[in-house]
Amino acid sequence: MLTVTNLTKAYSGHTVLTVPELQLPSGIHYFSGGNGSGKTTFFRTVAGLLPFSGKILLDNTYEINRDPVAYRMRVNYAEAEPLYPTFLTPRDLVGFVGQTKRAPAGQVDTLAETLGVTKFWTQPTGQFSSGMLKKLSLLLALLGTPRLVLLDEPLTTLDVATAANLFEYIWQLRTEQDVSFLLTSHQNISLTGLPLTGSWQVGNGAITSKI
DSSP: OEEEEEEEEEETTEEEEEEEEEEEOSSEEEEEOOTTSSHHHHHHHHTTOSOOEEEEEETTTEETTTSHHHHHHHEEEEOSSOOOOTTOOHHHHHHHHHHHTTOOTTHHHHHHHHTTGGGGTTSOGGGOOHHHHHHHHHHHHTOSOOSEEEEESTTTTOOHHHHHHHHHHHHHHHHHHOOEEEEEOSSOGGGGOOOOSEEEEEETTEEEEOO
């Protein structure tokens, strides 16, 4: 599903992450590590938000730098602590991202109801609590027909009922559409109820298998 080769990420000349080779088969993968270990850096790099040296290949077909549009159409990302322009509403953001990601008919309504975003659909995000922002970010990350979805700390600030709905929806995408997921969490990952394909440790500038 995802092949990473000779990846190096540096800030101001200081290397923070080196991945000589990492192959992630289709499935659900969990990445653990302490604060500052590089989990978010890795996710943001795979999502195409950070420059790097090396190669990232999706489905043995789409290379992030060679096929930037096709790759990004198939890879979605939800940040741990999302921020949006304070004057925009969920309706505004979902309308833009949904159109860009070519969301199927009815998908927006289903996700908005599943994640409880309809309750604040027309409120500006500047009035949102952290939980409301999290729900919106998760909705945006599930739009379209992705092959890979990256969820950075999806459990943080999310209420129990919404979390249950989210992970039921994830499992539906996994079993019915073969969508793969990469997750991070400082909380007990077993709370998701999701069976893991792989478990990985991020730290000391490297990614290693925990299995």
